[in-house]
Amino acid sequence: xxxxxxxxxxxxxxxxxxxxxxxxxxxxxxxxxxxxxxxxxxxxxxxxxxxxxxxxxxxxxxxxxxxxxxxxxxxxxxxxxxxxxxxxxxxxxxxxxxxxxxxxxxxxxxxxxxxxxxxxxxxxxxxxxxxxxxxxxxxxxxxxxxxxxxxxxxxxxxxxxxxxxxxxxxxxxxxxxxxxxxxxxxxxxxxxxxxxxxxxxxxxxxxxxxxxxxxxxxxxxxxxxxxxxxxxxxxxxxxxxxxxxxxxxxxxxxxxxxxxxxxxxxxxxxxxxxxxxxxxxxxxxxxxxxxxxxxxxxxxxxxxxxxxxxxxxxxxxxxx
Amino acid sequence: xxxxxxxxxxxxxxxxxxxxxxxxxxxxxxxxxxxxxxxxxxxxxxxxxxxxxxxxxxxxxxxxxxxxxxxxxxxxxxxxxxxxxxxxxxxxxxxxxxxxxxxxxxxx
Numbered sequence: 001x002x003x004x005x006x007x008x009x010x011x012x013x014x015x016x017x018x019x020x021x022x023x024x025x026x027x028x029x030x031x032x033x034x035x036x037x038x039x040x041x042x043x044x045x046x047x048x049x050x051x052x053x054x055x056x057x058x059x060x061x062x063x064x065x066x067x068x069x070x071x072x073x074x075x076x077x078x079x080x081x082x083x084x085x086x087x088x089x090x091x092x093x094x095x096x097x098x099x100x101x102x103x104x105x106x107x108x109x110x111x112x113x114x115x116x117x118x119x120x121x122x123x124x125x126x127x128x129x130x131x132x133x134x135x136x137x138x139x140x141x142x143x144x145x146x147x148x149x150x151x152x153x154x155x156x157x158x159x160x161x162x163x164x165x166x167x168x169x170x171x172x173x174x175x176x177x178x179x180x181x182x183x184x185x186x187x188x189x190x191x192x193x194x195x196x197x198x199x200x201x202x203x204x205x206x207x208x209x210x211x212x213x214x215x216x217x218x219x220x221x222x223x224x225x226x227x228x229x230x231x232x233x234x235x236x237x238x239x240x241x242x243x244x245x246x247x248x249x250x251x252x253x254x255x256x257x258x259x260x261x262x263x264x265x266x267x268x269x270x271x272x273x274x275x276x277x278x279x280x281x282x283x284x285x286x287x288x289x290x291x292x293x294x295x296x297x298x299x300x301x302x303x304x305x306x307x308x309x310x311x312x313x314x315x316x317x318x319x320x
Numbered sequence: 321x322x323x324x325x326x327x328x329x330x331x332x333x334x335x336x337x338x339x340x341x342x343x344x345x346x347x348x349x350x351x352x353x354x355x356x357x358x359x360x361x362x363x364x365x366x367x368x369x370x371x372x373x374x375x376x377x378x379x380x381x382x383x384x385x386x387x388x389x390x391x392x393x394x395x396x397x398x399x400x401x402x403x404x405x406x407x408x409x410x411x412x413x414x415x416x417x418x419x420x421x422x423x424x425x426x427x428x
Contacts, residue, residue, distance in 0.1 A: 035357075035413050042353040060353050079360060081415050097417045128394035128411030137352045138394040140380075141387075213391050234393065 002091035002103040004030050006301055009082055009094070010110030010244075012039020013287045014277025016066040017294030018108045018301075023073035025302045030102065031070065031077045032094070038063040039112050040241075040278075041287055043134050045162060050287055062287075087251040087270050105308060106272050106301040109248065109260060110294060113241035113278040113285075118150065122206040123237060130214025130234045131206060135159040139166045142234045148173055148217055150203055151238035157185040159238050164194040171196045171230065173203055173219055206235055243279045257282065266297040274300050325366035327376040331385035334378070335404075342373040342426050343401040344419070347392055349381045354413055355396045361416045362398075365423070373423050402426050 008018045011033040022029035041047065044059035053062075071077070084095040091103040115133035117123055123131045132138040135149075139162060147167045149160040152174035160170045172189070177199045179186050189195050198219060204227060205218040216231040243259045253261045253269040259282050260268055260275040268275050276297035277290035329337055329345060337343065346362045348355035366375035380387045380395060390399060390406070400408035400422060408422050 035415060036354075037357050038353070042357070060356075083415075097415045128397050128409070129391050130393045132394050134354070134394075137354055140349065140351070141393040213393070 002105050004028075004102065004104040005305055006030075006106045006108065006298075007032065007092075007094060007102060007104040008108040008110060010034055010039070010112055010277065010279070011037050011067070011077070012041065012063075012110065012112050012277060012290060013066065014112070014279075014290040014294035014297070015039075015108070015110035016063070016070045017291040018110060018276055018298040019070040019075040019294075020066070020073060021295050021298030022108075022301065023070060023075045025298065026074075027298075027302065027305065029075050030104075031075050032082055032096075032102075033077055033079050034111060035081050036112070036114065037079070038067075039290075043136055044158070045136055047287065066291075082247060085247055085251065087248070087273055090272060092272065106305055107274070108266075108294075108297045108301060109245075109252075109268070109273065109275045109279055110277045110290075110297070111244040111247070111279050112290075113243045115237065116240050116242050117237060118203055118239065120203065120205060122209050123203075123235070125209045126206055126212075126214055126235075129212055131237065132234065133237050135162045135236050138234075138236075139163050142167045144168050145233035146171070146231075147234035147236060148203075148230065148232055149236045149238060150174075151240070152176060152179040152181060153238065153240065154181045154185050156238035157181040157189045159236050160195050161185075161188055161192060163236065164192055167194070167234070169196065170194055171198060171232070173198045173201050173217075175202050175222060176200065203235070241278065241285070243282075245279060255282075266293055266300045272301075272304055274304075325370050325375065326363060327374060329376045329378040329383075329386070331383040334383075334386045337374070337376065338401045339404045341403065342407075342423060344369075344373060344375045344423060345399045345401070346375075346377045347380050347387055347395050347397045347399070348377055349379060349395060351381075352395050358396045358398075358413055361419070364416060365419060368420065369423060372427060400426060 006027045006029045008015050008031045019029045019031045041059035046056045048056040081097045082094050086093040094102045143166045146169040148171045150173050163170050201219045204220040208215045260280040262280045266274040274297040276293040398410040
């Protein structure tokens with residue numbers, strides 16, 4: 001006997017859509033929110049590529065709507081973080097940060113991905129003191145000051161454009177000689193007079209760890225090896241994301257980059273464990289694809305539960 | 321929504337309020353998504369440590385002085401003070417248990 005038929009870990013678009021479908025299938029899902037509740041959209045401003053909103057919708061507002069919709073059909077949510085799992089025995093066991101355990105017949109992993117840092121050490125040491133991965137959180141502290149954005153994708157351009165509201169100047173540092181960002185974002189960035197570009201270059205160091213604040217960055221030109229120092233007050237890192245899978249290492253199949261490997265839809269190599277959203281998607285990584293795979297995971301889980309012996313449906317609902 | 325156990329710090333009362341004992345200060349702003357996520361955690365800590373440690377919030381929009389003094393350039397940031405001295409800095413989101421452990425460490 002287990003506490004739950006289905007538990008969903010993660011509360012971004014994938015987790016909340018899985019919860020919505022599982023709730024409507026009368027599976028009484030428990031959704032564990034995690035530390036970064038609401039996922040990456042909580043850190044964005046206007047989302048213009050979520051279908052159904054012709055004028056766009058603010059990321060946090062969209063997540064609030066998804067939450068309310070999942071709750072409307074009986075999703076129970078639990079604040080907090082899962083700190084350990086046992087997927088070797090069924091029912092699966094999840095251990096929460098406060099020590100309490102939850103058992104479940106089916107598990108949907110929708111833990112998403114978190115911003116990646118540079119691999120230079122000094123960027124992490126100056127996190128919160130001039131280095132940031134969230135322009136909407138920290139742009140405010142750079143009113144009238146020069147900043148850098150590292151990266152060349154859509155999120156880097158979004159950060160750069162957003163930062164021009166505050167910063168005196170935004171310098172984009174990118175490893176290649178062309179942006180990865182979509183045409184529309186590129187055009188917006190190129191048209192902004194406050195944004196400059198340094199091409200074919202990477203950040204070799206951030207100054208000044210001893211002072212405890214950012215005073216500049218050292219940029220290395222990748223073709224010539226030439227180093228130069230740019231004085232500035234802030235650096236925003238937007239070089240992509242790392243899947244949040246450390247919790248599952250050794251218990252389910254991950255690829256070399258740490259993404260969950262899914263087969264035949266959202267199935268992992270452990271029967272009863274399903275994966276949805278950015279935690280298993282290294283290609284598309286969109287809110288709408290995450291939501292789509294969340295729906296698939298709930299349907300896959302529902303079919304899996306239907307195939308289990310009947311007595312397992314006698315679940316206790318004692319948690320949360 | 322705000323618990324009455326949480327104190328509100330400002331640029332003008334900050335030094336007085338952090339002078340004695342263990343004080344946790346949550347630097348936040350309305351427009352900061354992660355700050356809103358951390359708010360329930362800070363509220364819960366205020367309840368847990370009631371009478372043993374002070375838990376407070378400081379709005380960086382309305383009070384630029386204190387964040388400037390501590391070179392805060394990112395929020396949420398949690399600072400823990402022990403008898404007026406800065407003892408811990410936590411940048412970004414942290415699980416409640418981790419924050420509680422840090423407060424306990426300085427209480428003992």
